[in-house]
Amino acid sequence: MLGESEADQSLNEPSAISKKLTQIRNIYQTYLDRSVQHVAARWIFLGLLILSYIIKIVLWPGWYIVTYALGIYLLSLFLAFLTPKVDPALQSMDDEDGPSLPTRQSEEFRPFIRRLPEFKFWLSATKAMIISLVAICFKFTDIPVFWPILLVYFCILLFVTLKKQIKHMLKYNYVPMTRGKTVYSGKPDAN
Template sequence: MSTLPQRLGQIYQTYLDKSVPYLIARWVSFGLLIVAFIARIVFAQGWYIVTYGLFIYHLNLFLAFLTPKIDPVGNLGEDVMSCIFADDGGMDLPTKASEEFRPFIRRLPEFKFWVSATKATLVALVMSFFEIFNIPVFWPILVVYFILLFCLTMKRQIKHMIKYRYLPFSFGKPKYATQANNGVHPQ
């Protein structure tokens, strides 16, 4: 006999499973949730530490999303999130044209990225209704620090992408025709 928490977990998982094919709808709903959260923060004029923590978490998730599952160097993603998403495959990305092609596999898949970001945003939204989390800070410093952190982190990530020649997105990559066209030809 299942208990109430187990049953609620099953219902939650069922709805999560049903949402998998609706990529655009999921990200639009996440965008609306972010807009609602930002509107809450702007109109309430507080909870800047909660906002800062949320966006640092989102940045960390985004970096895990951009990073290959198997890091050729082995040290790029050594942070708090690497403990959560670590998986030792023992294989390296190809770095030369003569090496075998392996598709880009993310450290954090898109669906898990969406689930984690949505949960975190919901938690932050709920926290913004409790005065105990409204710690007074000079928010422009947090904004400048976040922008600086974002720029430095993305610079490091882009250098890593260039050095090991991988693209974490599928647009811009060559597409090939099927065998029905008398061979494989780039489109």
């Protein structure tokens, strides 16, 4: 009986590999948590990753499928970043109570809440750039394709989706960028 309880105890204890993985995850999360307040540094880091990717692609042409997939993914992230969390078009159909964007001048101000917050946008884009940089280091990911068709298709897709997003922003009167906006403080003007 004593031997069985010791065996059960050893099965319930985490292995050395799982302990090490947990330690690595905790260190990773600590650095992520510390990076939240350093917005400019995070975006500069992402810019350097993008620049290194572009330099690699220009100096050693190829990897068009990887670049195309990266472009589509970054475009989808950007659109989610520009889109409100609650779509005003869908909200007008649903009579739900909750935060929404004002559609008329007479409605009260409600803050713009993004579908994809800035930090998650940065984190997802950074992960995608790192995966793409690793992928272009291997010859087997360089699949031969006729790249001008991919480029034309991406440009058309970019134009159509951004045009649709801008029309949506104009129709529902929201601007997702916060730079240059005046913030209502609740105090009357001193004029």
